[in-house]
Amino acid sequence: MSRLPGLRPESLDAAQAQLYQAIAGGPRASGPQHFALTRADGSLRGPFNAMLLEPGLGGALQDLGAAIRYRGTLTDRCREIAILLVAARWDSAFEREAHEAVGRASGLSDAELAAARREDPSVFAGEEAAVVRCTLALLDGDLDDEGWAAAASTLGRARVFELATLVGYYATLALQLRVFRVGE
Numbered sequence: 001m002s003r004l005p006g007l008r009p010e011s012l013d014a015a016q017a018q019l020y021q022a023i024a025g026g027p028r029a030s031g032p033q034h035f036a037l038t039r040a041d042g043s044l045r046g047p048f049n050a051m052l053l054e055p056g057l058g059g060a061l062q063d064l065g066a067a068i069r070y071r072g073t074l075t076d077r078c079r080e081i082a083i084l085l086v087a088a089r090w091d092s093a094f095e096r097e098a099h100e101a102v103g104r105a106s107g108l109s110d111a112e113l114a115a116a117r118r119e120d121p122s123v124f125a126g127e128e129a130a131v132v133r134c135t136l137a138l139l140d141g142d143l144d145d146e147g148w149a150a151a152a153s154t155l156g157r158a159r160v161f162e163l164a165t166l167v168g169y170y171a172t173l174a175l176q177l178r179v180f181r182v183g184e
Contacts, residue, residue, distance in 0.1 A: 001181060002180060002181050002182055002183070003179070003180045003181045004049060004050055004053070004180045004182070005043075006039055006041060006043025006044070006049055007020075007043055007044070007049055007052045008041050008042050008043050009042045009043075010042075012052065015055035015056070016052045016055050018055065018059075019051060019052055019055040019058055019059050019062070020044065020052060022059065022062065023037065023044060023048050023051070023062055024037055024038060024044065026062075026066060027066055027069070027070045028066070028069075032105065034098070034101035034102045034104075034105050035097065035098040035101045035102070045094070046094040046095075046098065046173075046177065046182060047094070047173040047176050047177055047182070048062070049182070050176050050180050050182070061169075061172070064165075064169055065169060065173075068162070068165060068166050068169055072162050072166070073158065073159055073162060074131070074159060074162055074163065074166070075106075075127070076102075076106035076107075077103075077106050077107055077108060077128060078127060078128055078131045079166065080099055080102055080103035080106050080108060081103070081108070081112070081116055081124065081128055081131055081132060081135075082131055082132075082135045082163060082166055082167060082170075083095065083099045083102075083103075083166065083170050084096065084099050084100065084103060084113065084116035084117070085116055085119060085132065085135045085136060085139065086135070086139065086166075086167055086170040086171055086174060087099060087170070087174065088116060088117050088118070088119050089119065089139045089171075090171060090174035090175070090178070092173070092174040092177055092178070093177075093183055094177055094182055094183070095170060095173065095174060095177070096117070100113050103116075111123055112124070119136060121133060121136070126154075127154060127155065130150065130151055130154035130155055131155070131163065133147065133150065133151070134147065134150075134151040134155070134160065134163055135163065135167055138163070138164055138167045139167065139171075143160075143164075148160075151163075
């Protein structure tokens with residue numbers, strides 16, 4: 001059972017309402033919708049509802065997420081593979097639901113989605129395989145010298161930075177979803 005009721009738009013203070021609008025009216029809400037951002041009562045789903053508790057911090061967090069999703073240089077497929085690996089490791093149902101839908105839209109097959117759920121790199125090749133190996137190492141806590149050399153040579157230093165930021169961001173969301181018992 002959720003530890004945080006849905007914060008309905010009419011109950012928000014000015015700072016919360018501003019953040020709500022940035023989330024519900026920002027880049028996540030434009031273009032094709034692969035998962036619902038809001039519930040029927042207008043409250044935000046997933047990690048976004050909790051972000052409203054502390055709008056200053058929640059705003060910074062949602063800005064980082066928007067930068068990762070919409071201004072990064074990883075391909076859509078690579079980004080979604082990494083997010084799904086974080087969801088698998090943290091057993092994050094909301095992130096899995098949301099990003100399997102986004103992943104399908106980016107061209108991931110059912111077999112690739114199943115492999116991400118199992119943390120199985122065997123179905124990926126090239127840059128995607130490098131993303132899987134690097135993400136799994138980051139989820140284990142570090143990228144050793146051999147892993148660094150492989151990731152940096154395939155992805156480049158800037159995209160390794162982007163990937164490390166992505167893994168940290170989605171691990172943060174998974175932790176928040178767990179703490180607040182957000183199941184959907």
